[in-house]
Amino acid sequence: MTDPRTEAIRGTVHAYLDAWLRQRDLAALLRLHTPAVSGFGTGADEAAFTPEEVGRIVGRDIEQVPEPFDYTIHREDVRLLTDDVALVMLIFDMMLDTRGQRVRLNGLRASLVLHATADGWRLAHLHGSFPASVHGDDEPYPVKELEECAQVLERLVRERTHSLEAAQQRLEHLATTDPLTGLNNRMKASEALAEEILRAERHASPLSVILLDLDHFKPINDTLGHGRGDAVLTAVGRLITGRIRATDRAARWGGEEFLILCPQDDIAATARLAEDLRHCLETHDFQTGQPLTASFGVAQLKPGESAESLVDRADRALYAAKHAGRNRVQGA
Numbered sequence: 001m002t003d004p005r006t007e008a009i010r011g012t013v014h015a016y017l018d019a020w021l022r023q024r025d026l027a028a029l030l031r032l033h034t035p036a037v038s039g040f041g042t043g044a045d046e047a048a049f050t051p052e053e054v055g056r057i058v059g060r061d062i063e064q065v066p067e068p069f070d071y072t073i074h075r076e077d078v079r080l081l082t083d084d085v086a087l088v089m090l091i092f093d094m095m096l097d098t099r100g101q102r103v104r105l106n107g108l109r110a111s112l113v114l115h116a117t118a119d120g121w122r123l124a125h126l127h128g129s130f131p132a133s134v135h136g137d138d139e140p141y142p143v144k145e146l147e148e149c150a151q152v153l154e155r156l157v158r159e160r161t162h163s164l165e166a167a168q169q170r171l172e173h174l175a176t177t178d179p180l181t182g183l184n185n186r187m188k189a190s191e192a193l194a195e196e197i198l199r200a201e202r203h204a205s206p207l208s209v210i211l212l213d214l215d216h217f218k219p220i221n222d223t224l225g226h227g228r229g230d231a232v233l234t235a236v237g238r239l240i241t242g243r244i245r246a247t248d249r250a251a252r253w254g255g256e257e258f259l260i261l262c263p264q265d266d267i268a269a270t271a272r273l274a275e276d277l278r279h280c281l282e283t284h285d286f287q288t289g290q291p292l293t294a295s296f297g298v299a300q301l302k303p304g305e306s307a308e309s310l311v312d313r314a315d316r317a318l319y320a321a322k323h324a325g326r327n328r329v330q331g332a
Contacts (some may be wrong), residue, residue, distance in 0.1 A: 003080070005080060005116075006078050006087075008120065009078050011121075012114060012122070013076075013088050015032060016112075018027065020058070022068050022069065024066055024067070024068055024069075026058060026059050026062055031057055032122055033051060033123050033124075034122045034123065035124075036236055037122075037123055037125065038051075038053075038054065038125075039054055039057075039128075040127045040128070041057065045057075055072035065098070067096060067097070068096075069094045069095065069096050070094070071093065071094050072111075074091045074093070074228030076089075076090050077090075083111065084116035085124075085158075086114045086121065087111065087112070087114075089111050090108075090110045091109055092110070094104065098156070108128070108129065109129040110128045110129070111126070111127045112126050116287070128141040130303060146183055170273045175187075178237075180233055180252070181233055181236070181238075182237055182241075183258070184239070184250065184251035185250060185251060186252070186254070187249030188251065189259050189261070189306065189322055192261060193259075193311070197301060197306075200301055201303075205264050206301070207261070207264070207265075207300070208262045208266060208269070208270035208299065209259060209260065209270070209301075209310060209311065209314050210296055210297070210298050211296070211297045211298075211311065211317075212257070212277065212296045212297075213318055214292060214294050215292070215293075216293075217232070228287075228288065231287075232288065236281065239280055240277065243276060244273070247264070248260055248261060248262050248263070249261040259311070260309065262321055267299070270298050270300070271329055274298050275296070275329050277296070278327065280293050283316055293327035295318055295322045297315060297318030297331075298314060298332035299314040300332075314332055317332040
């Protein structure tokens with residue numbers, strides 16, 4: 001006939017394993033301890049001589065691996081050493097599903113000393129043995145190492161993704177940027193113009209453009225060389241960028257031709273910006289031995305007008321400025 005005390009002891013042990021492994025419930029575990037509980041694990045710092053140390057180690061275990069374990073007991077031996085002291089020896093397996101992997105630890109061993117109290121049998125001492133081929137310095141089983149490996153992989157994936165995103169951004173920059181001036185190239189400017197026309201139509205707001213062409217630029221290349229000509233174009237790009245608003249878009253439209261998009265500006269405001277740019281270029285020292293000027297064509301979007309028509313009107317205004325003597329702003 002089974003001793004009722006043995007069944008009560010088994011009940012406490014199974015409740016302890018359930019709270020520890022399946023429920024990962026620190027508070028439930030602590031209620032099953034005696035006031036003087038102690039224990040040993042296999043990690044270098046898993047010697048608990050006080051209840052506070054036991055709580056810290058078990059709490060860390062649950063915090064590091066909060067996922068529930070399942071377990072299967074293969075052998076359970078209960079021995080009553082005295083009327084109120086029992087020794088329980090277990091051999092069991094633990095199973096865990098974590099990070100898409102199934103971890104199984106076989107042949108784990110535990111020795112538990114329980115004392116009879118007014119509240120039933122309670123754990124006074126636990127000694128666990130968790131054999132593993134790979135063992136961290138402070139871990140009773142290799143699940144933490146598995147998590148650390150997964151974290152390394154996740155970090156590598158993040159770094160790889162970041163590198164790919166950065167490469168994509170560099171490619172996009174190269175594909176949409178004029179390498180000499182750093183402004184948008186013609187392809188990007190055409191896309192931006194189409195977007196601004198849609199926005200202007202949606203909000204019934206004005207949109208104007210400036211098309212400018214440097215006057216007598218070819219002699220600079222012919223007499224001073226293309227290196228000096230490139231330096232002039234680069235400086236022109238910087239001057240334009242320094243004068244326009246953050247909402248404006250500037251692009252190198254052709255060889256020495258530049259397009260500026262001015263959202264929410266009518267032709268009068270855009271003409272003032274063009275005049276400011278004209279004066280800025282005229283008074284800037286490009287180190288070519290002579291002043292450099294530009295001619296400007298300004299046009300405002302008409303209802304229902306296409307991008308091609310808008311730029312064409314600005315282009316015709318530009319050439320009207322050229323024919324009128326250059327170094328001036330002409331509206332369409």
